[in-house]
Amino acid sequence: MREWLLFAYTLPAEPSRGRVAVWRRLKKIGAVNLLQSVWVLPAQPEHQSEFELLLGEVRELGGEALLFRAYGLSEAAEEKIIAAFTEARNLEYAEIADKCRDFFAELDRETERENFTFAEVEENEEELAKLRSWLAKVVRRDFFGTPRRQEVEALLDRCAERLKEFSDLVYALNVGPEAAPNGK
Secondary structure (H helix, E strand, C coil): CCEEEEEEEECCCCCHHHHHHHHHHHHHCCCEEEECCEEEEECCHHHHHHHHHHHHHHHHCCCEEEEEEEECCCHHHHHHHHHHHHHHHHHHHHHHHHHHHHHHHHHHHHHHCCCCCHHHHHHHHHHHHHHHHHHHHHHHHCCCCCCHHHHHHHHHHHHHHHHHHHHHHHHHHHHCHHHCHHHC
């Protein structure tokens, strides 16, 4: 039997920035929306702390908020909640997968244009770092081990391999094949 934290709140319609800030915070901590303005997370101490911070923020914005613990839910209710978490994480993983495909396309374009510069390597290293950071955030919110995670981790590994190949080519073309890493 799982235990859940339910966070319900209302905020004034204006200014909208308060509503947006609370929504962004809820998404960032991995909560999913069950009903209008009712969000859920697995009952864990760090989630309790996050929701308690949000209680204060909502009240500071002139709204009202409540935090509940729920357990003993029906199997159907728990399946619905877990499905909501799975769907939310799958959407996030799909976005990362799309960005990985964009990463591959960018390396292909630069290779086709013969843009073999250190600046291009550096730009793609930064992009790969952003993708890894984004994945780490989604993994922290993946409370139920969505299968899509492994697919995206494998795509990021391929991004790293492709970038290494591109970097080695840039190095060889700019420094010379005899100075290429690993003597290649």
